[in-house]
Amino acid sequence: MPDSKPHCNLTNTRSVRFTAAIIVGFFCNIAFSVYAQQGNESIGYKIANERRCLLCHNPTGVNDHPKAPYLAGQKKAYLVAQMNQFKKRQQAPPGMRRVSERHHYFMDRQTQLMDQDDINLIAEYFSTYKCIPLRSNAVKSLPAPEKAKRCAFCHGQYGISPFDTYPNIAGQKELYLIDQLTAFRDSAVHGSKENRKDKRFHRMMVPAVIDLSAAEIEDIAKYYSKQSCE
Ligand code: HEC
Numbered sequence: 001m002p003d004s005k006p007h008c009n010l011t012n013t014r015s016v017r018f019t020a021a022i023i024v025g026f027f028c029n030i031a032f033s034v035y036a037q038q039g040n041e042s043i044g045y046k047i048a049n050e051r052r053c054l055l056c057h058n059p060t061g062v063n064d065h066p067k068a069p070y071l072a073g074q075k076k077a078y079l080v081a082q083m084n085q086f087k088k089r090q091q092a093p094p095g096m097r098r099v100s101e102r103h104h105y106f107m108d109r110q111t112q113l114m115d116q117d118d119i120n121l122i123a124e125y126f127s128t129y130k131c132i133p134l135r136s137n138a139v140k141s142l143p144a145p146e147k148a149k150r151c152a153f154c155h156g157q158y159g160i161s162p163f164d165t166y167p168n169i170a171g172q173k174e175l176y177l178i179d180q181l182t183a184f185r186d187s188a189v190h191g192s193k194e195n196r197k198d199k200r201f202h203r204m205m206v207p208a209v210i211d212l213s214a215a216e217i218e219d220i221a222k223y224y225s226k227q228s229c230e
Pocket residue numbers: 048051052053054055056057065067068069070071074079082083103104106107110111122167179200
């Protein structure tokens with residue numbers, strides 16, 4: 001069989017090319033999906049977009065709701081924990097001590113529709129998104145209010161927390177910070193037992209805010225909102 005050898009070689013070359021194409025294609029695919037995960041092609045982005053989270057929490061800062069926090073660059077574990085707190089319908093029975101609780105009429109409803117995978121993917125998307133330039137320009141001349149010193153251990157001197165599960169507060173919206181600090185303070189003063197619809201309680205935040213006046217809360221909120229979120 002004189003021509004069986006070349007024939008055999010041809011088949012070999014073809015199959016080598018075919019295998020190489022599959023391997024190259026496979027790696028290109030991985031490289032593309034790693035790239036895509038970080039941008040607007042990620043599944044987290046798609047879910048956030050479909051569920052209209054971006055109407056109020058747009059990471060580029062367009063169409064932001066004045067009282068909805070920036071989520072871009074926030075800690076993933078913290079975002080997951082917050083969504084689960086909103087989702088938890090059952091409030092702790094009166095008199096029972098608890099570590100934390102959070103409710104908001106709108107976010108409670110939003111999170112009822114989300115399963116754990118959605119929550120993780122959305123948290124991944126927002127936490128890997130870089131904060132917008134508007135938030136990364138710190139006003140360095142603004143002196144830290146005296147009572148902000150007590151926040152530094154948990155939230156960092158300039159609002160970037162060294163702990164994975166504690167939130168960054170640098171460059172966050174001033175109005176949002178005022179609302180949250182006031183909510184923590186009020187639940188600290190009145191106790192976490194009160195069954196209010198919109199509220200926020202956290203055992204660690206209690207000693208930090210219980211003695212703050214409205215004016216002190218405003219000063220502290222202003223200071224952190226002017227720090228760089230990077
Ligand atoms: C209509 C506007 C609106 C939409 C839409 C919306 N949110 Fe919110 N979100 C808010 C507001 C307002 C707050 C602040 C709640 C509070 O004061 O406790 C908030 C708070 C949050 C927080 C807490 C962040 C922090 O720093 O503690 C997370 C996480 C969050 N939203 C995720 C989402 C996700 C995910 C979606 C989509 C499924 C979504 N939100 C849709 C308005 C909105």
